[in-house]
Amino acid sequence: LPKSSRVRVIDFGGATLFNEPHSTVICTRQYRPPEVILECCEWNEIADVWSIGCIVAELLTGDLLFPT
Numbered sequence: 001l002p003k004s005s006r007v008r009v010i011d012f013g014g015a016t017l018f019n020e021p022h023s024t025v026i027c028t029r030q031y032r033p034p035e036v037i038l039e040c041c042e043w044n045e046i047a048d049v050w051s052i053g054c055i056v057a058e059l060l061t062g063d064l065l066f067p068t
Contacts, residue, residue, distance in 0.1 A: 007059070027051050030066040 027036065033050035036043050054065050 029068050030064060031055065 027033070027047065028051075031051040031054045033043065033047045035041050036047060057065055
């Protein structure tokens, strides 16, 4: 069992303004959204929603969704 049930959100290194160039390398690999992996379109704040969804699913199940 975990020592603590506290959750900390860290690493906001991918923050980019709309008018700035967008990198193709964002997020930790297992939380990277499909549009970034496929390089099919520019990513936006929805990438964060994908990442948060992955983290919530992992917290609920106790398992990694996409092990690296």
